[in-house]
Amino acid sequence: MVAIAKKPTMPSKDKRWLIIDATMRRHGYVGDSLIESLHAAQEAFGYLDDETMRFVAKSLNVPLSKVYGVSTFYHHFTLKPQGEHTCVVCMGTACYIKGAAELLTVLEKEYGVKGGETTKDGKLSVLTARCLGSCGLAPAVVFDGEVAAKVGKADLLARVAKQVAQ
Amino acid sequence: MTAEELETLAEESRNEQAKARQTVRVCVAAGCLSSKSDQVKDALTAKVKEAGMEHDCCVKGVGCMGLCAAGPLVSVTSETATKKEVMYQLVTPNDAGEIVEGIKNNKPVKRLDCPTDVPFFSRQKKIVLENCGVIDPEKIEEYIAADGYSALHKCVSTLSPGQVVEQVQKSGLRGRGGAGFSTGLKWSMVAKAAGTPKYVICNADEGDPGAFMDRSVLESDPHRVLEGMAIAAYAVGATQGYIYVRAEYPLAIKRLKVAIRHAERVGVLGASIFGTPLSFKVDIRLGAGAFVCGEETALIASIEGQRGQPRPRPPFPAQEGLWGKPTLINNVETFANIAPILRNGGEWYAAIGTEKSKGTKTFALAGKVTNTGLIEVPMGMTLREIIFQIGGGIPDGRKFKAVQTGGPSGGCIPEQFLDMPVDYDSLAKVGSIMGSGGMIIMDETSSMVDVARFFMEFCQTESCGKCVPCRVGTTQMHELLKKIIAGKATAADVKLLEELCDMVKSTSLCGLGQTSPNPVLSTLRYFRKEYEDLLQHEDEGSNGHEPATAGAGKEKTR
Numbered sequence: 206m207v208a209i210a211k212k213p214t215m216p217s218k219d220k221r222w223l224i225i226d227a228t229m230r231r232h233g234y235v236g237d238s239l240i241e242s243l244h245a246a247q248e249a250f251g252y253l254d255d256e257t258m259r260f261v262a263k264s265l266n267v268p269l270s271k272v273y274g275v276s277t278f279y280h281h282f283t284l285k286p287q288g289e290h291t292c293v294v295c296m297g298t299a300c301y302i303k304g305a306a307e308l309l310t311v312l313e314k315e316y317g318v319k320g321g322e323t324t325k326d327g328k329l330s331v332l333t334a335r336c337l338g339s340c341g342l343a344p345a346v347v348f349d350g351e352v353a354a355k356v357g358k359a360d361l362l363a364r365v366a367k368q369v370a371q
Numbered sequence: 372m373t374a375e376e377l378e379t380l381a382e383e384s385r386n387e388q389a390k391a392r393q394t395v396r397v398c399v400a401a402g403c404l405s406s407k408s409d410q411v412k413d414a415l416t417a418k419v420k421e422a423g424m425e426h427d428c429c430v431k432g433v434g435c436m437g438l439c440a441a442g443p444l445v446s447v448t449s450e451t452a453t454k455k456e457v458m459y460q461l462v463t464p465n466d467a468g469e470i471v472e473g474i475k476n477n478k479p480v481k482r483l484d485c486p487t488d489v490p491f492f493s494r495q496k497k498i499v500l501e502n503c504g505v506i507d508p509e510k511i512e513e514y515i516a517a518d519g520y521s522a523l524h525k526c527v528s529t530l531s532p533g534q535v536v537e538q539v540q541k542s543g544l545r546g547r548g549g550a551g552f553s554t555g556l557k558w559s560m561v562a563k564a565a566g567t568p569k570y571v572i573c574n575a576d577e578g579d580p581g582a583f584m585d586r587s588v589l590e591s592d593p594h595r596v597l598e599g600m601a602i603a604a605y606a607v608g609a610t611q612g613y614i615y616v617r618a619e620y621p622l623a624i625k626r627l628k629v630a631i632r633h634a635e636r637v638g639v640l641g642a643s644i645f646g647t648p649l650s651f652k653v654d655i656r657l658g659a660g661a662f663v664c665g666e667e668t669a670l671i672a673s674i675e676g677q678r679g680q681p682r683p684r685p686p687f688p689a690q691e692g693l694w695g696k697p698t699l700i701n702n703v704e705t706f707a708n709i710a711p712i713l714r715n716g717g718e719w720y721a722a723i724g725t726e727k728s729k730g731t732k733t734f735a736l737a738g739k740v741t742n743t744g745l746i747e748v749p750m751g752m753t754l755r756e757i758i759f760q761i762g763g764g765i766p767d768g769r770k771f772k773a774v775q776t777g778g779p780s781g782g783c784i785p786e787q788f789l790d791m792p793v794d795y796d797s798l799a800k801v802g803s804i805m806g807s808g809g810m811i812i813m814d815e816t817s818s819m820v821d822v823a824r825f826f827m828e829f830c831q832t833e834s835c836g837k838c839v840p841c842r843v844g845t846t847q848m849h850e851l852l853k854k855i856i857a858g859k860a861t862a863a864d865v866k867l868l869e870e871l872c873d874m875v876k877s878t879s880l881c882g883l884g885q886t887s888p889n890p891v892l893s894t895l896r897y898f899r900k901e902y903e904d905l906l907q908h909e910d911e912g913s914n915g916h917e918p919a920t921a922g923a924g925k926e927k928t929r
Binding site: 229236237238239240241244245250272274275278279280281282296297298299301302303313334335336338339340343345351352353354 | 401402404405406439440443521577578579580581582583586618619620655657658659660661662673675676677678679735736737738739743744745775778809811813817822825826829835
């Protein structure tokens with residue numbers, strides 16, 4: 206890997222850029238650390254926007270097209286900001302067999318958003334997960350990072366209503 | 372660290388544990404944790420202190436105890452000669468007072484009792500999971516006290532790398548990731564390969580929906596995996612290891628990080644392990660949600676910071692792997708089997724299981740079964756024993772319909788094969804695969820065509836897009852399945868679906884594509900009537916053979 210002649214300047218004074226830079230520095234700014242760097246960036250900002258991708262591309266000396274390619278290849282990375290609250294419905298096999306698809310239908314009816322979408326007011330993002338590995342507790346739903354087990358339709362709506370009201 | 376120091380550490384930890392007259396173990400693996408078992412643990416600790424029993428009674432967080440359906444689980448062991456164990460189920464923080472009171476008066480709380488003399492516990496044989504639910508995963512001392520790292524010490528001090536490979540070959544261990552390739556053979560290939568440095572990679576990208584064995588092992592006994600990797604490094608001559616773990620498993624990642632730090636501090640990882648020239652460092656690499664990265668060449672590409680796309684083999688990773696160097700890739704469970712094999716010898720392991728599938732296998736029981744959770748059984752146990760004895764049968768008085776093994780790469784096995792022994796070859800014979808160990812049980816209410824469609828949708832979105840048969844084929848098959856479910860298809864569509872299955876199976880580049888037709892083929896084979904019931908008959912008009920929509924480009928919707 207070619208050493209970088211000049212490091213790009215931070216896009217702003219936001220401290221979060223320093224966190225991303227620290228991750229890249231720890232890996233010696235090698236192109237191989239692209240995924241690690243994108244993880245750090247998404248954790249800091251919640252999503253990857255153009256500015257972030259440009260900054261990472263320049264810092265690691267990899268083409269922007271590759272950064273974009275990797276960011277869009279992996280499901281974990283998102284290019285859009287998420288709502289204030291998230292509700293992740295697990296769509297793994299065990300959850301599917303136990304009615305996870307119906308949970309999504311219920312949410313769509315109530316809030317008008319499908320899996321992967323955010324409500325217009327930016328309050329709620331409904332997401333789907335491939336499998337949380339909580340198959341013994343199916344169907345599982347994650348409300349703002351907290352896993353809930355054996356979620357029924359009424360329970361789901363009550364919890365989401367509570368989230369959105371916050 | 373020397374052997375004496377290891378023994379001293381083990382002794383100290385054992386003494387420390389022996390001091391307590393009672394040990395209260397609370398499951399803090401992801402399953403029970405989502406039912407607030409951390410609060411249960413805190414409440415128990417507080418109540419023990421309140422009762423002034425903190426010197427006699429030790430409360431600790433442990434890994435998975437298996438019966439996730441009844442979580443949070445708490446076990447109370449009296450460290451007397453009899454070692455009586457009482458297990459409690461569905462414990463809430465409010466129950467803490469009653470439980471502590473029960474310990475004090477030696478009167479177990481009947482209301483919360485979870486019987487342990489039932490088949491779910493008694494029919495299991497634990498090798499991989501022997502420490503799960505027993506030791507505190509965040510304390511290396513407890514792992515060492517349970518004979519941890521003694522196998523690594525035995526290897527580096529008394530066995531040559533060749534002898535280690537020989538023991539693994541003798542054990543008959545086959546890759547637990549699903550394909551079942553001989554682990555010993557893989558190790559010997561990497562050991563013989565020319566080139567330095569060599570790498571050892573642990574595949575912890577458990578992408579198969581419905582499987583959580585690897586997650587439980589990493590959360591409950593991370594040192595077991597690290598020890599297996601270090602032994603592998605000694606055997607093949609590697610100096611650097613990577614654990615490629617899903618970003619969706621934050622708790623497993625956290626515990627692995629703690630475990631690596633402790634292991635380096637004690638000197639069982641890092642430079643000059645046990646004072647020998649062996650030096651081995653382990654780093655964590657996070658996956659980013661791509662099922663295809665479970666394929667070894669795709670996983671290697673991902674560690675290199677690329678898109679996770681597989682490449683043709685040969686050359687196999689054993690010759691040209693990570694950064695073009697010889698690389699050993701094994702699954703979490705495979706590595707977790709290594710320490711006991713080296714401790715007890717290859718023959719010991721080979722005595723368990725069937726002729727061609729040795730040892731035990733962990734399974735994640737889920738779906739329509741009473742006892743959902745994590746189990747480990749000897750190879751060769753029948754599906755009926757696993758589902759109806761250990762699993763406790765189908766809830767709500769419903770009837771068993773099929774069991775799905777191997778996730779999107781596996782198949783659905785109907786009732787007529789319930790008495791078949793579970794091993795690699797028997798499962799393959801009926802059109803499924805062992806897979807990593809997910810076992811989803813379905814009852815009469817599940818539509819098998821819909822299950823096939825579910826898996827095909829999964830494969831379609833997870834196809835990396837590199838080779839045409841998989842990228843286009845999975846999309847077309849998914850469209851055909853949707854058409855069948857919508858009641859718009861004819862017999863000709865089913866014929867086309869079968870032809871497509873055959874083509875995708877034989878021409879795809881990697882395992883994802885090659886096995887993606889399995890759920891369709893197996894349901895067509897055993898549940899054909901369900902497909903036929905959905906078909907339109909020619910005489911009803913509309914033979915509308917609409918071409919399925921093309922455009923397999925994976926659009927990102929998030």
